[in-house]
Amino acid sequence: MAEEEDKPTTPGEISSAVDSEETLDPQNWNDMRALGHRMIDDAINYLQTVDERPAWQPMPKRLNQQFDKPMPEDPTPAEEVYEEFLENIFPYPTGNIHPRFWAWYMGSGTILGALADFLSGTMNSNVGAGNHVANLVEGQVINWMKELVGFPDSASGLLVGGASMANLVGLAVARNTQAGFDVRGQGLGAGQKKLLVYASTEIHSCHQKAVELLGLGTDGLRKIPVMDDYRIDMSALEKAIVEDRQAGLQPICIVATAGTVNTGAIDPLNDIADLCEKEGLLFHVDGAIGAVAMLADSLKEQLSGIDRADSIALDLHKWMHVPFEEGCALVKDKEGHRSTFAITPEYLTRKERGLAAGREWFSDYGVELSRSFRALKVWMSIKEHGAARYGRMMERNVDQANYLGSLIDSDPDLQLMAPIGLDIVCFRYQPKGLDEQALDVLNQEILLELQEQGIAVPSCTTLKGHYCLRVAIANHRSTEADFDLLVSEIGRLGKQLTA
Amino acid sequence: MAEEEDKPTTPGEISSAVDSEETLDPQNWNDMRALGHRMIDDAINYLQTVDERPAWQPMPKRLNQQFDKPMPEDPTPAEEVYEEFLENIFPYPTGNIHPRFWAWYMGSGTILGALADFLSGTMNSNVGAGNHVANLVEGQVINWMKELVGFPDSASGLLVGGASMANLVGLAVARNTQAGFDVRGQGLGAGQKKLLVYASTEIHSCHQKAVELLGLGTDGLRKIPVMDDYRIDMSALEKAIVEDRQAGLQPICIVATAGTVNTGAIDPLNDIADLCEKEGLLFHVDGAIGAVAMLADSLKEQLSGIDRADSIALDLHKWMHVPFEEGCALVKDKEGHRSTFAITPEYLTRKERGLAAGREWFSDYGVELSRSFRALKVWMSIKEHGAARYGRMMERNVDQANYLGSLIDSDPDLQLMAPIGLDIVCFRYQPKGLDEQALDVLNQEILLELQEQGIAVPSCTTLKGHYCLRVAIANHRSTEADFDLLVSEIGRLGKQLTA
Numbered sequence: 001m002a003e004e005e006d007k008p009t010t011p012g013e014i015s016s017a018v019d020s021e022e023t024l025d026p027q028n029w030n031d032m033r034a035l036g037h038r039m040i041d042d043a044i045n046y047l048q049t050v051d052e053r054p055a056w057q058p059m060p061k062r063l064n065q066q067f068d069k070p071m072p073e074d075p076t077p078a079e080e081v082y083e084e085f086l087e088n089i090f091p092y093p094t095g096n097i098h099p100r101f102w103a104w105y106m107g108s109g110t111i112l113g114a115l116a117d118f119l120s121g122t123m124n125s126n127v128g129a130g131n132h133v134a135n136l137v138e139g140q141v142i143n144w145m146k147e148l149v150g151f152p153d154s155a156s157g158l159l160v161g162g163a164s165m166a167n168l169v170g171l172a173v174a175r176n177t178q179a180g181f182d183v184r185g186q187g188l189g190a191g192q193k194k195l196l197v198y199a200s201t202e203i204h205s206c207h208q209k210a211v212e213l214l215g216l217g218t219d220g221l222r223k224i225p226v227m228d229d230y231r232i233d234m235s236a237l238e239k240a241i242v243e244d245r246q247a248g249l250q251p252i253c254i255v256a257t258a259g260t261v262n263t264g265a266i267d268p269l270n271d272i273a274d275l276c277e278k279e280g281l282l283f284h285v286d287g288a289i290g291a292v293a294m295l296a297d298s299l300k301e302q303l304s305g306i307d308r309a310d311s312i313a314l315d316l317h318k319w320m321h322v323p324f325e326e327g328c329a330l331v332k333d334k335e336g337h338r339s340t341f342a343i344t345p346e347y348l349t350r351k352e353r354g355l356a357a358g359r360e361w362f363s364d365y366g367v368e369l370s371r372s373f374r375a376l377k378v379w380m381s382i383k384e385h386g387a388a389r390y391g392r393m394m395e396r397n398v399d400q401a402n403y404l405g406s407l408i409d410s411d412p413d414l415q416l417m418a419p420i421g422l423d424i425v426c427f428r429y430q431p432k433g434l435d436e437q438a439l440d441v442l443n444q445e446i447l448l449e450l451q452e453q454g455i456a457v458p459s460c461t462t463l464k465g466h467y468c469l470r471v472a473i474a475n476h477r478s479t480e481a482d483f484d485l486l487v488s489e490i491g492r493l494g495k496q497l498t499a
Numbered sequence: 500m501a502e503e504e505d506k507p508t509t510p511g512e513i514s515s516a517v518d519s520e521e522t523l524d525p526q527n528w529n530d531m532r533a534l535g536h537r538m539i540d541d542a543i544n545y546l547q548t549v550d551e552r553p554a555w556q557p558m559p560k561r562l563n564q565q566f567d568k569p570m571p572e573d574p575t576p577a578e579e580v581y582e583e584f585l586e587n588i589f590p591y592p593t594g595n596i597h598p599r600f601w602a603w604y605m606g607s608g609t610i611l612g613a614l615a616d617f618l619s620g621t622m623n624s625n626v627g628a629g630n631h632v633a634n635l636v637e638g639q640v641i642n643w644m645k646e647l648v649g650f651p652d653s654a655s656g657l658l659v660g661g662a663s664m665a666n667l668v669g670l671a672v673a674r675n676t677q678a679g680f681d682v683r684g685q686g687l688g689a690g691q692k693k694l695l696v697y698a699s700t701e702i703h704s705c706h707q708k709a710v711e712l713l714g715l716g717t718d719g720l721r722k723i724p725v726m727d728d729y730r731i732d733m734s735a736l737e738k739a740i741v742e743d744r745q746a747g748l749q750p751i752c753i754v755a756t757a758g759t760v761n762t763g764a765i766d767p768l769n770d771i772a773d774l775c776e777k778e779g780l781l782f783h784v785d786g787a788i789g790a791v792a793m794l795a796d797s798l799k800e801q802l803s804g805i806d807r808a809d810s811i812a813l814d815l816h817k818w819m820h821v822p823f824e825e826g827c828a829l830v831k832d833k834e835g836h837r838s839t840f841a842i843t844p845e846y847l848t849r850k851e852r853g854l855a856a857g858r859e860w861f862s863d864y865g866v867e868l869s870r871s872f873r874a875l876k877v878w879m880s881i882k883e884h885g886a887a888r889y890g891r892m893m894e895r896n897v898d899q900a901n902y903l904g905s906l907i908d909s910d911p912d913l914q915l916m917a918p919i920g921l922d923i924v925c926f927r928y929q930p931k932g933l934d935e936q937a938l939d940v941l942n943q944e945i946l947l948e949l950q951e952q953g954i955a956v957p958s959c960t961t962l963k964g965h966y967c968l969r970v971a972i973a974n975h976r977s978t979e980a981d982f983d984l985l986v987s988e989i990g991r992l993g994k995q996l997t998a
Contacts, residue, residue, distance in 0.1 A: 004617040024609045024820050024884060032610055036539035042533045043621040048522065056854050059632055067635040069645040074885040078611055081882040089875070091630035093622040095854065103854055106538060106625055106869070110523045112530055112577055115538055115618030119584065121593040121613030121822035121876070122542040123524055133558055133591035135565040144570040145916065145959060151520065161660055162869045186718025187694075188687040205842045206868055213671060213866065215714020217686025251702050294855070317869060321523050324871035325618035343704045354950040355555050355594065355602055358910055367712065369705055370661045370816060372823035376588070377620070383580040386573040393523065397582070452851040459855070476523040 012270040021418040026078070035078055045091065047097065049113055051477070054454020056095035065087060094098055095457050099477035100486065103459035105261060105289055105323035105424075108475050112384050116377035132360030137256040138375035139359060144382065145314060145328050148294050149287070150307030156334035158365045159326065159374050164206035166313030166329035169337075169366055170196060171210045171253065172310060174282040174297050177250050177336040182338065188215045193250040197224045198240065200232035200267060204286060229419050230265035232277070241279055244482055253282040258303055259290025262461050263471070264421025266290055269305030276310075283308065288315040288327070289474075290422055296391035299398060299422070311337075316337030317393055319423075319474045322377050328458035329366070395475040397423040402484045403470060411487060413494060416430070424475040426463055427496040446493045456482070513925075534577055541917035545589065546610055550976070554952020555594035562587060594956050597986065598976035602958035603789055604760060604923075606820035607974050611883050615801040626870040630857030637874035638858060643881065644813060644827050647793050648786070649806030655833035657864040658825065658873050662787030663705035665828035666814030668678065668836075669864055670696060670709045670752065672810060673781040676835040677751035680894070683839065687714045692749035697721045697739065699731035699766060701759040705784060728918050729764035733774070740778055752781040757802055758789025760959050762968070765918025767787055768804030775809075782807065784856070787814040788828070789921055795890035798897060798921070810836075818893055818922075818973045821876050828865070840864055892915055896922040903970060903982045910986060912993060916962050922972040925962055928993040939966040945992045954988050955981070 020497050026032035095105040107409070125134040142157035159329070160166050176183050179195055188195070199207060202225045209269040211221045224237045241251050254276055256267040269285065274285040285291065285306055291314045292304065293299040306312065310333060316326040331337035342364035363369045382390075401423045406426045415430040417486055428443045447469055448454050458471045471486070508775075525531035538919045563586050595605040624633040638819060641656035646765045659665050675682050678694055687694070694715055700722045721743070723736045740750050753775055755766040768784065775782040784805055792798040794806065805811065809832060815825040830836035835971065843864035860869045900922045907913040907926050914929040927942045942959070947970055949955050957970045970985070 012900065021978075022888070022895075023729050024607070024880075025546065029543055033539065034659065035542045036543065036614055037536055039618060040532065040535035040539055042620065044563065046533065046621060048528050052648050056631075057644070058630065058852075059635075063632060063635060067632075067639040068642075069639070071646050072882055072885050073887050076882045078879075078883050081611075081879050084882075087877075089636065090618070090622065094624040094629055094631045094633070096625065097621075097623050104628075107623070108523070109620065111525065111535075111621070112580075114617050114623070115535055117614050118540065118617035119589070121608065121611070121616040122545060122596075122607030124606070124822045126595065126603075126823055127594040130593055131557065132555075132593045133562060133566075133588050134593070136558075136562060138590065139569070140566040143567075147570050161867050161871070164869070166869045168866060175714075183714065183716070184711045185717045188714040188717050189693055189716065191922045194688055200916070205699060206866075209840065209866060210841055212683045212684075215674075215687040217521075217682070217688065218684045258931075267511060277581030296574040323623045324625055324869060325867070341708065343707055353557075354947045355956055365709060367667060367705075367946070368660050368663045368824070370663070370814070370823060372660070373529065376584075378653075380577075380580050380584065383524075383571055383583075384574045384577050386571050388572050389521070389523070389574060392521065394795075396521075402917065403648070407537055415583065428595070470883055481521075481746070488985050 008230065020132055025293065027267050034079060035082060038335055039082070039172070042115065043088070044111065047080060050097050051099050053098070055098040055100040055457045056451050057092070057454050058452060059092050064105050065093070087430070098457070099475060099479065100456035102471040102473050103457045105318055105472045105474055108477055109323045110321055112380060113321070113377045113381050116289060116380045117323060117361065120373040120376045123373060125372050125373045127375065129361040129364035130436060132355070133377065134360065134373040136395045137235060137373070137379050138362060141375045141378045142330070145330060149291060149312055149330065151330055151332060154334060155330055155332045156337045156365055157328060157330045158362055159328055159378070160366060161325035162314045162317065162327040163286065163315040164209065165288055165367070166285070166327045167206050168210040169214065169329040170284040170311035170313055170331065171207070172214060172333055173333070173336050173340045174253035175214050175216065176340045177333065178282055180250070182295050193248060195222065195251045196222055196244055196249055196251045197255060198224060198237060198251065199255040200224050200257065200479045202226050202227050202230050202262055202265060204261050204288065205254060207255060221463045222288065226265070230260055230274070230421065232261045232267045238275060251279065251281055253284055255284045255286055258285050258287040258306060259422050261289065262463065263418040263426055264289065264424035266302050266421065269303065273305050273308035280455070284311045285309040287312050289318060291420065292316070292319050292390070293394050295387050296394040298395050300320045316378055317348055319382070320390060321383055321476055326374055326378060341367070357391050359497055397475065397478070399481060400473050401425050401480060403480055404486070407483060407487045413491060414487070416464060417468040425471045426461060426468040428466065428468050429490055431498055436466070443467050443469055445497055446490055449493050456486050501534060503749070506669040512583060519712045528673070528980050531577060534581060534683070538581070541585070542613065543610065545776055548595050550598050554597040554599040554956045555950050557761055557951060557952050564590070571830070586929040587993060590817045594972055597689060597956070598978065599955035599981045601972050602956045603971040603976060604817055604971045605974055606817050607976055608822045609820055609880060612876045612880050615879045616822060619872040619875045622872060624872045624873050626874065627868045628860040629854050629856070633874065634858050634861065636878050637870070639859060640874045640877045641827065644829060650829055650831060653833060653949035654829055654831045655836045656827060656829045657861055658827055659865060660813040660824035661816065662785065663708065664866070665826045666705055666785055667709040667712065668828040669783040669810035669812055669830065671713060672832070672835050672839045673752035674713050674715065674828055675839045676832065677781055679749070692747060693719065693917070695719055695721055695743055695748055695750045696752045696754060697723060697750065698754040699723050699738060701725055701727050701729055701761055703760050703787065706754060712923055718820050721737060725764070729759055729762045729920065732768045733772070735768050742896065745750070750780055752783055754783045755808070756786055757784050757805060758921050760788065761962065762917040762921070762925055763788065763923035765801050765920065766806070768802065772804050774806035779810045784808040784811045787810050788817060790823060790890070791815070791818045792893050792921065795893040797888060797894050815877055815888065819889060820975055821878070821880055822831065824997060825873055839864055840866070849982070853932070854858055866989070871891060882965035892975045896974065896977070899972050899977060899979065899982060900924050902979055903985070904987045906982060910990070916965060916967045925960060925967040927965065927967050929988055930997055931992065933997070935965070940995065942966050944996055945989055947991050949988065955985050
């Protein structure tokens with residue numbers, strides 16, 4: 001920061017420095033109003049024409065310098081800040097708003113979801129505590145999520161930034177309620193048995209982070225092999241639990257994945273629920289990808305048994321297309337949930353009247369005390385579309401995955417590499433006469449060309465040692481024609497690259 | 500959810516159910532455009548006239564039923580959803596946007612901050628990973644924060660939901676790098692010494708949550724008494740560390756608070772830094788309230804030594820007035836930070852080209868993998884106002900705290916209950932002839948009447964056994980007249996209630 005005293009000051013700056021009326025509000029509300037209207041038009045145009053732009057594009061090198069400048073000491077008119085946004089930021093999104101973006105696993109967002117974030121920021125409510133309406137809205141949204149997965153009214157829940165946090169909440173409750181000693185009070189000290197969490201090798205990496213953060217250690221997460229369909233091997237799971245108990249260790253929880261990130265596989269939820277009952281373990285479901293498919297009549301059968309979970313992590317910024325960040329933790333044992341997190345410091349004592357009254361405080365159910373009104377965009381979105389339309393959108397994505405599968409099957413140069421799970425398709429370009437290493441290199445190059453030419457954005461994974469293209473269709477803007485284009489462009493690029 | 504097949508369907512619904520063009524985009528973009536423009540006007544009017552409304556108001560009872568309805572199966576036009584928002588949600592914010600809201604410790608927000616959230620939601624970028632501009636923007640914002648506190652370029656950082664998470668990040672790094680064994684890999688198992696974190700009794704409750712989550716146990720947080728000025732007692736701290744070592748326990752970290760939540764006290768940062776150096780402990784600063792005061796020339800002296808910390812937690816949704824949620828974790832030992840959190844699963848392997856290239860991934864430095872573009876509202880806000888204006892706003896709040904202090908001093912019925920720390924004033928109404936219990940009851944009632952009548956929103960705390968009104972002035976809209984009104988209304992209510 002520049003030294004203020006070294007700078008020549010203009011009369012305007014002096015006046016500003018002593019102006020008792022100075023605030024962070026606009027000096028001219030009408031100018032800000034006009035700017036807001038411009039933003040609405042620009043954003044609507046941006047989303048309305050998203051399919052006319054590349055699915056993704058690399059940034060020009062000059063941007064590295066652009067974002068390498070020190071903190072500005074002096075103000076810039078909001079209009080100029082916005083011009084810089086328009087020139088240097090708006091054109092370079094991640095890409096998941098585009099109809100042919102199928103990388104990793106993200107939602108597409110919606111315009112009303114973004115507008116809801118604007119309204120939420122305008123109110124700037126803090127949904128950690130207190131007697132105000134945002135708490136009621138979050139309560140309603142959580143009730144909807146409980147309804148979705150078949151959890152009882154008595155269950156508790158919390159909106160969080162995403163499933164990484166929602167899974168951490170579930171595992172923290174499992175640790176604290178299943179350890180058999182006062183983990184919260186005494187910590188994971190000497191003389192206690194090692195606590196173990198079980199899941200398949202296909203589990204999302206956030207669970208490793210969670211067990212490590214909770215002090216259980218990387219080796220506190222037992223990764224059980226999967227079957228050919230990428231679902232957990234139940235007999236290996238059962239055997240591991242028995243052996244660990246015999247070795248003096250203490251199993252506390254099994255995590256089932258409802259929609260693995262690699263192939264969309266759904267672990268056998270009822271079998272795992274049975275095993276948890278038999279073994280006295282908590283049953284956590286990582287439903288980041290698949291749990292919301294309960295909204296789709298033709299898909300919910302695959303999730304049978306999810307209501308038997310003790311806790312579930314959901315992501316609403318994935319297949320529900322709520323803008324980032326939006327996850328949800330649900331816990332059947334409300335008291336166990338609350339007793340894992342609740343703290344009532346003196347200055348936050350609950351009251352019967354005034355601001356400090358109201359429903360239970362959400363901050364008693366998770367890590368954060370101050371919490372944004374992220375419930376509003378879920379509430380407005382679900383009202384706007386209704387549950388049935390979300391179900392149809394998911395069914396269409398699954399249909400599209402199977403359509404892509406049929407295109408792959410009928411193309412001699414393409415090979416499906418795993419069963420299609422929900423909306424995730426793993427395959428590769430596989431012309432005759434290339435060895436495995438050459439196929440890996442070729443498919444890597446196809447992927448990069450697809451992305452760099454702005455055609456489409458699959459991602460990749462490795463299954464059973466083979467590099468694959470991976471298409472995860474959580475996208476409400478994709479059409480069949482987009483998959484026709486994908487397959488024809490892969491063919492074109494493949495031929496070009498092998499020529 | 501209603502069973503779809505049981506309902507009579509209208510031709511419109513049938514057509515919709517089979518419409519391959521159905522998306523979550525608006526059926527009519529122009530209608531949505533018009534709605535967006537309405538929202539801009541309504542939001543600007545809302546903030547422009549906020550001082551004409553009550554500082555807080557209780558909700559009508561009917562709202563409890565309003566938000567108790569099941570998930571809707573069918574769509575509602577976005578305009579109707581917005582009407583419901585206008586009627587039932589918009590009028591009942593937490594209140595921290597109002598010039599006379601001084602409860603807990605929250606920022607006021609700004610209109611450009613809220614608009615930035617709209618733009619961020621429109622792009623819907625995922626700042627966990629990948630080669631796109633949002634990562635550069637977050638990198639720049641973090642560099643600004645490092646610049647602010649005097650951290651070197653080599654330090655790492657992460658924007659998070661708030662200081663609860665930022666403190667958790669700092670303590671996780673402390674645990675993993677200071678334990679002397681492989682906490683991450685093996686967990687906090689048997690045979691290890693108990694790890695201890697030190698802080699004053701005035702520390703924020705989120706640290707208790709953090710040590711509990713990390714498996715250190717409530718008793719892994721040693722709370723050291725404070726002096727009369729509510730700063731940590733250094734000799735008691737030093738003695739506790741020595742005694743704990745003698746008892747075979749293992750100190751790892753001291754947490755200093757730069758702005759306690761009760762009274763705004765700032766622990767002696769240089770003394771604690773010296774002690775940490777001497778004892779070989781990590782030095783973490785919880786700067787949620789006060790760290791950003793480094794922007795104010797007249798205040799930064801009080802934070803001398805903050806640059807000597809190993810890690811700092813900041814909140815930008817407090818005194819920087821960025822809309823919720825916005826916190827920042829800074830860590831001087833970048834490798835220790837990364838090695839605490841980084842996981843590189845197969846399907847997220849870094850690349851030299853394409854979407855998966857780009858700068859280091861922020862998800863390697865914290866809990867969440869998917870992350871929103873929350874950097875944008877900080878970036879736009881700091882550009883809009885410049886660092887110097889933020890400093891002036893903070894100085895004005897501190898001046899206002901001292902002005903309120905002078906009003907209290909000159910009023911025989913009011914009593915200051917603690918030294919004024921930064922912008923926090925604790926006091927009570929204390930007419931002659933009332934015992935301590937009666938004073939507690941009287942001041943509680945004054946607080947509730949202030950809130951319920953919509954006059955002003957202080958909160959409360961208890962200091963040395965005395966119930967106090969607590970005014971925390973992180974508010975860019977407050978003026979001197981607001982404090983005149985507060986004092987005169989307390990006098991009016993006090994006389995009324997004691998009559």
